[in-house]
Amino acid sequence: ADIRSAQDYAALAPHFMAPSHLAYISGGSGYGLSVAANVTAFEQWAIYPRLLRDVSHGHTRIRLAGDDYAHPFFLAPVAFHKLAHAGGEVETARAAQAIDTCMIASTQSACSLEDTAAAAGPQRWFQPYLLPQRAHTLDLLRRAEAAGYRAIVLTVDAPIQVANRRALAARFQLPSDVSAVNLRGYDTMPRFAGNGDGESRFFQGAMRGAPSWDDIRWVMSQTTLPVWVKGVLHPDDAVALRDAGVAGIAVSNHGGRSLDGAPSGLDVLPAIRAAVGADLPLMYDGGIQSGSDAFKALALGANAVAVGRLQLYALSVAGALGVAHMLKLLREELEICMAMAGCATISEINRGALLPQARRRD
Amino acid sequence: ADIRSAQDYAALAPHFMAPSHLAYISGGSGYGLSVAANVTAFEQWAIYPRLLRDVSHGHTRIRLAGDDYAHPFFLAPVAFHKLAHAGGEVETARAAQAIDTCMIASTQSACSLEDTAAAAGPQRWFQPYLLPQRAHTLDLLRRAEAAGYRAIVLTVDAPIQVANRRALAARFQLPSDVSAVNLRGYDTMPRFAGNGDGESRFFQGAMRGAPSWDDIRWVMSQTTLPVWVKGVLHPDDAVALRDAGVAGIAVSNHGGRSLDGAPSGLDVLPAIRAAVGADLPLMYDGGIQSGSDAFKALALGANAVAVGRLQLYALSVAGALGVAHMLKLLREELEICMAMAGCATISEINRGALLPQARRRD
Amino acid sequence: ADIRSAQDYAALAPHFMAPSHLAYISGGSGYGLSVAANVTAFEQWAIYPRLLRDVSHGHTRIRLAGDDYAHPFFLAPVAFHKLAHAGGEVETARAAQAIDTCMIASTQSACSLEDTAAAAGPQRWFQPYLLPQRAHTLDLLRRAEAAGYRAIVLTVDAPIQVANRRALAARFQLPSDVSAVNLRGYDTMPRFAGNGDGESRFFQGAMRGAPSWDDIRWVMSQTTLPVWVKGVLHPDDAVALRDAGVAGIAVSNHGGRSLDGAPSGLDVLPAIRAAVGADLPLMYDGGIQSGSDAFKALALGANAVAVGRLQLYALSVAGALGVAHMLKLLREELEICMAMAGCATISEINRGALLPQARRRD
Amino acid sequence: ADIRSAQDYAALAPHFMAPSHLAYISGGSGYGLSVAANVTAFEQWAIYPRLLRDVSHGHTRIRLAGDDYAHPFFLAPVAFHKLAHAGGEVETARAAQAIDTCMIASTQSACSLEDTAAAAGPQRWFQPYLLPQRAHTLDLLRRAEAAGYRAIVLTVDAPIQVANRRALAARFQLPSDVSAVNLRGYDTMPRFAGNGDGESRFFQGAMRGAPSWDDIRWVMSQTTLPVWVKGVLHPDDAVALRDAGVAGIAVSNHGGRSLDGAPSGLDVLPAIRAAVGADLPLMYDGGIQSGSDAFKALALGANAVAVGRLQLYALSVAGALGVAHMLKLLREELEICMAMAGCATISEINRGALLPQARRRD
Numbered sequence A, B, C, D: 001a002d003i004r005s006a007q008d009y010a011a012l013a014p015h016f017m018a019p020s021h022l023a024y025i026s027g028g029s030g031y032g033l034s035v036a037a038n039v040t041a042f043e044q045w046a047i048y049p050r051l052l053r054d055v056s057h058g059h060t061r062i063r064l065a066g067d068d069y070a071h072p073f074f075l076a077p078v079a080f081h082k083l084a085h086a087g088g089e090v091e092t093a094r095a096a097q098a099i100d101t102c103m104i105a106s107t108q109s110a111c112s113l114e115d116t117a118a119a120a121g122p123q124r125w126f127q128p129y130l131l132p133q134r135a136h137t138l139d140l141l142r143r144a145e146a147a148g149y150r151a152i153v154l155t156v157d158a159p160i161q162v163a164n165r166r167a168l169a170a171r172f173q174l175p176s177d178v179s180a181v182n183l184r185g186y187d188t189m190p191r192f193a194g195n196g197d198g199e200s201r202f203f204q205g206a207m208r209g210a211p212s213w214d215d216i217r218w219v220m221s222q223t224t225l226p227v228w229v230k231g232v233l234h235p236d237d238a239v240a241l242r243d244a245g246v247a248g249i250a251v252s253n254h255g256g257r258s259l260d261g262a263p264s265g266l267d268v269l270p271a272i273r274a275a276v277g278a279d280l281p282l283m284y285d286g287g288i289q290s291g292s293d294a295f296k297a298l299a300l301g302a303n304a305v306a307v308g309r310l311q312l313y314a315l316s317v318a319g320a321l322g323v324a325h326m327l328k329l330l331r332e333e334l335e336i337c338m339a340m341a342g343c344a345t346i347s348e349i350n351r352g353a354l355l356p357q358a359r360r361r362d
């Protein structure tokens, strides 16, 4: 096949995936407003080429919270890789290892976190959700530590599940052979229903079990791993998290899958960077489809970027090979961008490399 | 059927309504510029999700001009519900009662204000138009008081009827069994024609009978009910009404059915709130299709919101049940928005919850 | 037929006109960029409805340079009305008389200026072009005076004819029975060709015969009629013309038929009004299709507006009756706008009546 | 055929060129974002017509770095004219001579630089690329000098070749009879591959051979011809080049064929002019399709403009005659613009001639 850019995997995926799986993966919550915002956000910036600079010593290496990474691309935590490929997360992990990429394994995976860890490279992080019972959350953390995950990414932006209308329209159902194996034996049902008189199933239901500041502090007290928090969009939340001592923040609108109508993380990234200062590591995700998308996010304040859907698309097209190839293309696209923009290293990429762009005609 | 969001009723209505009725209801005056503006206005704002906040004590209750309401959704006064359902306003009123919603009954209804009142819940308001003869207006007010309506909403933004081009194109006619029963026995023809030499049928015709400041003061002097004025779009008018002592103001462009080319109320809401100060109750209507639309209006200065067309769409699809379900969905959508935005109560929703949004690609 | 608004004549015209005539009339120069700009310009403004104002003494009368007009609508000078109707300018003039409208007769007419004058009402203006020989221009002026035209409108914005691509594509040709009868016996060919070595057929050709400041002063010295200049788009030109003593200025991009890529007059109107001060009469034309378009132009600084294409469209549909009806509709649409906006008189219409409008989705 | 404007050649070319050649020529790098930006950039400006100015002494002559040119249009260096016409660069050169246009001959041509020079007029420039071996570059320079080229244009904005997706999709291949004849006998392969461990084929590969400041200085030291640098988009680079003593700068995004996502040169032109001051000659290219495009570039700071694709389109349609005609049309379109805008000479064209334009509806 003719795959020239990472984005080509998105174009090819529909030929390799069941329509309802595709709808579930590519769709967002509600009417997809925030999914669309993730695309539009990148179109607002052009990249300045710079001339005659010596970048022959260039590289894409980054140091993030004390660790070295060959490049700033991470695999974002996405649920149930088996929807894209029978090999599931283990298949993806193989690609991550092959191409020196840090995979952030989701709790909601179709392969166990232990199996995934075994296949992944040394750089692997784990994304737990907070479970109704702390004992279960703790057990999950301990398993992650035991399996050699090097950081914890707490996702706190989805206290309520909002329907994905495209998935509903396509009558998506989790296939019988796909389930959240990591959670077996744990209590996962919300403790509160909020069905009492005058009670709301959101305020007095789901939200009573939602993550709290107390939970964040508790998790940090229970593990020596660095703890990131994922799903931040407001500068004040970012500052409060920095003050609470998190290792880093993932600026993300959950790929447009949480609150429909939330802004793109890219639109708030500069304000968040300004608010937290230069030192706090920020990872950006949402809509990354190319090396130049990554370049823009890095220029606007991120230290690293994570790709969500694109890994599943590549996985569906060609399994581990597809994911590895997609990551290779992303990295090369980023290198081209950097070289052309005269940036030899990731840290040289800054706001001055971008120009606000008059909106394209559609 | 698969109804997941309040807005789905708009998509379904065409299957349940005569095309000409649909055209009359969904259309606006002239070329529909202001109808379109009501939609576009909401797209200009994104909602900030906030993290880790405790909203388990959350609720949607509001206190408006001394009364308590379970939630900030009102049913806007819309004419002739029988166009959507044989049960007419009585059917809608049943839904309002069932779901604790305040219905604002229009003068121009196909069921009598008394019948509607009997079916509605304790929270019911009445929207009179000023009739050519004050005695008749007074009679209407007395009947509204007798029927237990708790507030008066004077609509003053439609002194001239502007043709609804979509209704005309669909050759809409009021069916023979639908008429303005409340007005039987009253004089409703304008007193002035403006056909004299050099006279305008607008300036010397319709406008000679148009509501005046004197009329507002007169109505307020004739009733002890709180008097709202509906149809305000200019901050100076809002201030003058506040100074005249109205109980509240409905910021509205009449669903795009009055002056074609009027702005969306949402676009002027912040300026109106700034002009009148924090205390004057403001109700917003125009284009509300979802809980997040309501959230945005509340964030921009409204204390409550009213839905117009959506109630007729739901009524056409499933009668009282449809309206009740639509209102339940709206409320839940609002709760989700609030919970995600970290707002436990309506009064916590403010401008800081919104981010101006780069325009979506069409 | 169902004609509800002036703009309907534009929609109907294609059924009543030869396609090539329509292409010639509706097209603009080049790629039609300035024609499109004339439409877009109006969409950038919303009109504030105002409440409870007494406009029962309202009217649309204006006083312009010492004369009274029943309303601010003028018929812009447009060439060859016979392309739209066999009766030509005489037919249009009848409508103008019937509906108390001032017609600005073009030099390039298919009926003689004398015949047109005889059919028109007392309010008629004449638009001469400057001819290669002053004696001929003078003769034209004398004839206009003799025929009772009350003002002179010098059009100076089209020194070079730019091809109308739509007309070319439709292979438009002037029919054999249509010709510029007013110009018989005059020299109309440019005196200069600019074909010498290193010469440009524009700079040393057309432009050598183009109107100059000297010409303007000369025309003013030759007639006691008020002299307007048509085709102004730059504030500095407007100021210079005011200082030269013109009676008024027509802010116009020639309906997008002169320089393709010129801005809409509406976009420059506020700057021109600010530059020339409150007293100089300004007439706006370009894209006027409705009463609310007129309202916007008046609010942005015009004292009157002229309609170009719309008169030919109405003429093609129903002759004099069509033009009269179209003008009646325009006036009523303006009255409705004024009434709704709380403006009893034209002079009450000002910038405060408008709100910049977020761009509509297409 | 009906060719009325230079741009018509773009519309006609698809009828005269093999689809894959057309794809190669019209496409840009990647997804064509920068190609699109080159078009959009012009739409953001309207041109002010000015009235009554005497431009009968007008002309389009410019003086650029000590030489006189009949008009500001240059033929940009574009590779392999034989893709458009069997006569190749020699055919284009004939047109350039006939119409007094300076051709900038590309190194990557299908005819030798000597043959092209022999056919071109006295005004001819040469665009070398820096070759892996300085001796070869020097030989190229010497040949250019010997062939009578009057200036050197070093293109430095394409150190990395980015795939043209449209060309790839159309399976474009260089025909067997088309090759880079100028380069015969030279080493053209990059010296570095960057395939070592941890090496990047961009940073340690292509970029190690990329042009450097040292190369620029070296070229300037080797020739007495004026040296321009082509491909500048950042003001800081422009200033540094000025300080290094270049004769002029070509502001260009390489027709959208280098970094996909680079801004249009037009969007950065004002900042570059402001940064380098009034004296440094700037040539603009990218998206020029008409005289008014040229006018806008000149108004925003350019001293001259170059056309890329349009010359190949015209060449494909009618050989030398087509190119000459296209250039004649461009010049006439510019003259019309200038005349209408009241600019008698190129130097009178400035920023004050433009008005930012509200975006057109699509």
Ligand SMILES: Cc1cc2nc3c(=O)[nH]c(=O)nc-3n(C[C@H](O)[C@H](O)[C@H](O)COP(=O)(O)O)c2cc1C
Residues within 6 Å of the ligand: A024, A025, A026, A038, A076, A077, A078, A079, A106, A107, A108, A127, A155, A230, A252, A253, A254, A255, A256, A257, A285, A286, A287, A288, A306, A307, A308, A309, A310
């Ligand atoms: C199918 C799917 C499943 C996801 N599952 C999770 C998850 O389990 N945990 C999580 O934190 N984020 C999850 N996400 C969000 C991703 O981590 C990431 O924020 C998002 O996909 C980035 O946007 P992109 O897909 O446009 O790259 C999921 C996203 C998708 C598309």
Ligand SMILES: Cc1cc2nc3c(=O)[nH]c(=O)nc-3n(C[C@H](O)[C@H](O)[C@H](O)COP(=O)(O)O)c2cc1C
Residues within 6 Å of the ligand: B024, B025, B026, B038, B076, B077, B078, B079, B106, B107, B108, B127, B155, B230, B252, B253, B254, B255, B256, B257, B285, B286, B287, B288, B306, B307, B308, B309, B310
């Ligand atoms: C069919 C229809 C009839 C209406 N009748 C009335 C009415 O009788 N009195 C009134 O004050 N407003 C009336 N309105 C306006 C509504 O009260 C409200 O302002 C508008 O519908 C809100 O916009 P929405 O329909 O987009 O929610 C009517 C609106 C519609 C659509």
Ligand SMILES: Cc1cc2nc3c(=O)[nH]c(=O)nc-3n(C[C@H](O)[C@H](O)[C@H](O)COP(=O)(O)O)c2cc1C
Residues within 6 Å of the ligand: C024, C025, C026, C038, C076, C077, C078, C079, C106, C107, C108, C127, C155, C230, C252, C253, C254, C255, C256, C257, C285, C286, C287, C288, C306, C307, C308, C309, C310
């Ligand atoms: C077919 C046609 C012929 C015109 N002929 C003249 C003319 O002879 N003299 C003149 O000053 N303007 C002429 N104009 C321009 C009009 O006076 C006026 O500026 C323009 O039509 C206004 O724009 P509108 O057509 O959008 O209303 C002509 C316009 C059209 C459409």
Ligand SMILES: Cc1cc2nc3c(=O)[nH]c(=O)nc-3n(C[C@H](O)[C@H](O)[C@H](O)COP(=O)(O)O)c2cc1C
Residues within 6 Å of the ligand: D024, D025, D026, D038, D076, D077, D078, D079, D106, D107, D108, D127, D155, D230, D252, D253, D254, D255, D256, D257, D285, D286, D287, D288, D306, D307, D308, D309, D310
């Ligand atoms: C087919 C093609 C080949 C080109 N080859 C060269 C080249 O060899 N050297 C160079 O400096 N620029 C080259 N360019 C870029 C042009 O010099 C110029 O920057 C660009 O075409 C201007 O944009 P336009 O095509 O929209 O006018 C090429 C452009 C095209 C379209």
